[in-house]
Amino acid sequence: MNTARTPDGPLDVPTIDLSRFREGSAAERAAVAAELDRAASTIGLMRVSGHRIDASVVAGLGAAMDGFFGLPMWQKKALRPASAEYNRGYTPPRAERLSLQPGASSPAEEFEAFNVGRSAEDFPGLGLDELQYAPNLWPLRPESFETGVMAWFGEAARVAREVTSVMAVALGLDEKFFAGYQDHALEVLRLNNYRVPAGETTTSGEPVGLGAHTDSGILTVLWADPDIRGLQVLDDSGVWHDVIASPGTLLVNLGDLLARWTNDRWISAQHRVLAPTDREGLLVRRRSAAFFHDGNADAVISVLPGCATGEEPVHYESVTVADHLAAKLHAPRTPLDERVPG
């Protein structure tokens, strides 16, 4: 069994080998699709290996994050979006927004982020909404920031599409089924930096960092600093399980749109991020890069015919990606979810 659940330890997250799907025999491809189906229908989360992202691209992403988040606060704040509706640029830590004195912050207040995404100008002639497909804000420093971040963005977008090909096969559909939903997809890369509060070395284990949420779109390709505790996934008995990134693999979690398409055969799992700690339980900085592959804004998501048969009623009305995202953004949220537009 692929999903050995250990109540207090790390969850056994299945690994999907994309190279086996890309290059394997028909039988191997079917086996990879079956593994994905099992991961998607039990925990909504998988590791992805064989993704072919060059180590230099990972290094470029890390250098961009270190360079930008290491800038003085006044320089980072210059990259804030003009309005909160506009999901681009810098989100300062709550500690900074509340003007707390140094040393008075907690891990929950030390989370900062930077967003980049697809812009209307990337798809000339489609007349896309310029708020959803907003232009990016780029810092002048570090100089390699845009190149490093966009190299990662391109690779994450490719991996997202490769995973959706495996998903189509797993659902008994044509391998290219999702292509018509992702040719002008809303896609946002959120660079997250969970800083260590000044003077603190340990944590109470409270749910701080990023509050419990599900991702809204099709799927999320997640890179995170390996071997650091922080991300947790909720199971159906109410237990939170650690999910720790490992070197060389990515994490992919399903978003709400796949739960809708599959009439809940597949899971968009609730997850959260605790104050990050190392193996000794000491607070450490943690970086992550969450690539949200949300689909074309105008695409209509309806329960797939194969998932609406039998006694199971249809759980969801048809909805456009844009309407689904807007409804999610305006749904009542707990204070910890305040910074989760994804």
Ligand SMILES: O=C(O)CCC(=O)C(=O)O
């Ligand atoms: O930092 C992480 O590991 C997860 C981040 C996340 O869930 C998100 O940005 O939606």
Ligand SMILES: [Fe+2]
């Ligand atoms: Fe998330």
